[in-house]
Amino acid sequence: MTNIAYQGEIRFSRYLDAAGQPVTELPGWAESPEILVEYYRQMTLARQFDTKAIALQRTGQLGTYPSLLGSEAIDIPTASLMHGEDVLIPYYRNHAMQVMRGSDWRDVLLYWGGDERGSANPAQRQDLPNCVPIATQCLHACGVATAFRIRGEKRVAVTLCGDGATSKGDFLEALNVAGTWQLPLVFIVNNNQWAISVPRAMQCGAPTLAQKAIGAGIRGEQVDGNDVIAVHEAVALALERARGGKGPSLIEAISYRLSDHTTADDATRYRSGDELKAGWEQEPVKRLRNYLHGRGWWNEDLEQAWQTEVSKRIQQAVDDYLATPVDDPGAMFDHLYAELPPQLVAQRERVCARAETRRQQRQG
Amino acid sequence: MTNIAYQGEIRFSRYLDAAGQPVTELPGWAESPEILVEYYRQMTLARQFDTKAIALQRTGQLGTYPSLLGSEAIDIPTASLMHGEDVLIPYYRNHAMQVMRGSDWRDVLLYWGGDERGSANPAQRQDLPNCVPIATQCLHACGVATAFRIRGEKRVAVTLCGDGATSKGDFLEALNVAGTWQLPLVFIVNNNQWAISVPRAMQCGAPTLAQKAIGAGIRGEQVDGNDVIAVHEAVALALERARGGKGPSLIEAISYRLSDHTTADDATRYRSGDELKAGWEQEPVKRLRNYLHGRGWWNEDLEQAWQTEVSKRIQQAVDDYLATPVDDPGAMFDHLYAELPPQLVAQRERVCARAETRRQQRQG
Amino acid sequence: MNESITLVEAVNLALAHEMAADKDVVLLGEDIGVNGGVFRATVDLLERFGPRRVMDTPLAENLIAGLAVGLSTQGLRPVAEIQFMGFIFPVMEQIISHAARMRNRTRGRLSCPLVVRAPFGGGIHAPEHHSESTEALLAQIPGLRVVIPSSPARAYGLLLAAIRSPDPVIFLEPKRIYRAVKQPVEDNGQALPLDTCFTLREGSDITLISWGAMVKETLEAADELAQQGLSCEVIDVATLNLMDQDTLLASVGKTGRAVIVHEAPGHGGMGAEIAATLSERGLLDLQAPIARVTGYDTVMPYYRLEHHYLPRAADIVDAARQTLEFA
């Protein structure tokens, strides 16, 4: 005797093709300019920032920096659709989302410039800071969502990670508890095809990463992560379901990492120029611009004006960053515990005194 | 535009119902007595051992012991179908499998009697010993299977775990790498409905545990773990596929933990008598006995003779165990490294000297 | 009247007290709900406080730690149980890389006021991996506190302090003495100070320093030495990180001699840190080398040999006598 104990599927959706042409009927909101033009502005802003950050790194003014190039169509609608009281649990590539939710581009530069104050902006409220140890943030997201459940709040936790992260137990444990407890939580996998030098196919033998949701008993779907409309639709639905008590979702957004992994990486070592070229053909900003142009919602004049504005804003952030003096060395003790323990007072004094001595030696 | 990116299902199979009546056409081998009678012998032997071990624990002659009651129909065909050169990576409940593969019931008692020599039997060759930290053995199994792949050997690694273990990242990481690398590996989940006091439904929101295979891109199926024929069929196929280079499988065998979690547990605290009674109605030994009786392959005389034989064998193992003198305290140093490092020589001498002093004090 | 209760009952009492007093306190772990914990430390709490605040998790320690981190960033006060210290390794990434760093990382914007409880130590004839003492793995981590009670009253007061602490605390419970002694404990909500040693007995000839279950043998050794006319100061370190060095130094300043006793292997154990600090800051006071009486530098043996592994009162007496006889 054989029964079917489970049956399911994973769907992939896309609205705009690589040229920005609709391939299907668009949702109502995409038939008017407000949201999409704003997305376009944010996406190009993010991209300009990215270019600037890489330039700063190349000139020794910033540390190792992970580019967001190619993830704009995932990050922007997601941050935009979240409510203020929701909580973002980002990974290390979601700079634009953090800024959209209260942080400042200067903070992003501070963080990657080696200064803890980059995660200290009170405007970020309870959003979690950058998370470097892969996939560990997915469990924080479950804790955050559990806090909402305990308090009976209608808030949603949103967390992101890469394709590589889906191999780490943390991600899988997180999906599992989210399903078991039906947490108000949205998981977004930015499947940009590479985890540093390891291609997607070497992470997992399944045809989609979204199907990892199946084992956890949660909704999973795949979207074209270069298509801002597809991402918007999937995220909006997932947020609505989570907020309405209908449980968590996993969204796999198919994108392409157009940059090196970080500025410390050289992707030419392990991937072909042809592949990269194909990636650029799918890229999200041009796709959206084409669509906007086609609708007459955007044009060269608007672009020029916006670019000027963007440059100004980014230059301001860079200036602020560069003008931020290095923190006092004693700061490494000041937030280790809520209060400086007496055991550490002498060490704090020592690090300050040594710094002072060296300063004087340099000057004298 | 929406495509179906993945579609799949999980099947459940059963051949004998709770009364031992076929519910479908049986496989050819189950139409003759050889294999099934041998399974019956092994299952009843295991169960007798279990009763004895619990009695030893209750009388202070054995440490905490995890009963195998209810898992006989999973363990026996699996151990029986494995080839000698395959490698078993067991969890802490697979006593009978270890014995069938070369260990001795005395070794099982030694292990649970607090003596490392219980895992030292050279007849176990490269089989791994008991694994207590939940699910960690699943990764060892991947390593073992990778060793076969590296060496081009047609051997299979077989690992088991409980339903609770499927929540731990280790299990999920193991499934994932097994799928990515198409390892010659069989995962068997003994879903006995409980992880100590936590019921299956509180581990995972999905209807089956087998569907965790889907996210890893490997075969998954569910079988009635109280039905030795269903288990045999699933394991035989999985072993054949693995040996033939067709990749790994996950088998979820639905059973019921008829005992307390271990002798240190009292399951009446957290589960109902009714549920336990229902569990006994499904139990594997009676089911098989009924089938054998129905076919005329087994009867009371055979049962009597076999029980006498079983009692003798188990008593021998118990006698051997009880006659094994406690190891020398210096033994805790002797296999820590391949050779005793000079740094530890003095410590080894000290533990022996202290033991000797105390022995003399007790006697004097 | 205060009832006499065991250490594990005191843990339960403190949890119940703080859950009643502060609705943000929530519990999570394996088998802590209906089952009340495999050692019964959380018994009745599910019934009293409901499943939103007493959460049996899926079986994954890393998950438990990660949930606690997430919960605590949102202002809750999670108290996580790890069933045995032998299964604490999967929590290390979350505790070291996140719990201990969140406040520093965000310069105080977020913090992780969480507690991880775990029973630890040998001597109860448990299976493999159920008898470890690896407190040194955690007590060396900046940003954490590691607290170990050695009596019912201290378990109650220190656990309250741990839960109320604005910083993450690892609270290790010596399971060998979970039920060894009873002591009257008043359920008055009074926390004990963290970061303080407890001087259990004053003395002048030698300082015996210990924590957890070994405090029992250490006190027995002090009794034995007293019969031999030797006066021992006995100190329960209680908080291993951040440690109260001043009390230890003052005592050794007085006695000039010290024996440190712990169950974990000696090599790299917290006894090393204490001995190093006392030698560094108090060398001139020392009249003899500081001795360490510890578990051997080997894997915890299965239970047939564990009594050979665990330090005994007689070993402490021997070490103290040698220290006292040092010219």
Place this chain on the structure above:
Amino acid sequence: MNESITLVEAVNLALAHEMAADKDVVLLGEDIGVNGGVFRATVDLLERFGPRRVMDTPLAENLIAGLAVGLSTQGLRPVAEIQFMGFIFPVMEQIISHAARMRNRTRGRLSCPLVVRAPFGGGIHAPEHHSESTEALLAQIPGLRVVIPSSPARAYGLLLAAIRSPDPVIFLEPKRIYRAVKQPVEDNGQALPLDTCFTLREGSDITLISWGAMVKETLEAADELAQQGLSCEVIDVATLNLMDQDTLLASVGKTGRAVIVHEAPGHGGMGAEIAATLSERGLLDLQAPIARVTGYDTVMPYYRLEHHYLPRAADIVDAARQTLEFA
């Protein structure tokens, strides 16, 4: 002629040598294949030895460790790379509970001759979690060896020894000096002994004890002190578990004074174990307290402050002078 190579090139050379010599040696890790490792330690090895022996794994450190355990029980000699020591925590359960115990658990029937390599330490302006030194977490585990080279030649010889060791070895590579100096290294397949300190410089006034990248500053301090007329013995401990106490004791027996230098936080660091052992076994020889020059007991700061965190030669000189001036 022997080419002059860097430390990371010496690692590569040792791996290549041993893979050619022993077909059971296999590599696994993240980005070790086509990419040759994020620090290029495994460059060209995939090409030379093929994908069966040079395995890029899915992204999971616990997986890497568990695979290595399984592989090694079957007689292979896996060398696993953990990309940065800040990501080593997920391997702890597998390494502590299995790799370090398999031989003991089976009384020699099975064993885990594996190596876990990881770059460690600060000073390269890396992002968060890329600069940690947590060697004490591993060096306290019975059943493991923890080995740290401090020069290209020692990297080559010690790594060969680690791979050939019948027991598990954690091999920590000081990334700050991955490319700091070049040294001629002959690819002769000669392993160096494990469990032995290396005396890098003989001296009579004071013993400076260090390992890893800090050996550089320690030698600089010795130079500086030499200019002041003071003779330093400089010892690279190299193997932290099991440690060569005899060499250390003999040196301190000679000099009577010691400074221990490491980058990890002082509290609970391996400096504590060395100081405690030297004080315990060599108290009568000591003419001054043993000083520790270490990282602070705080989280490794992000890179703008890391130069304040890392001990400097001047700090070592100061500590040595204070030790020498101790009455």
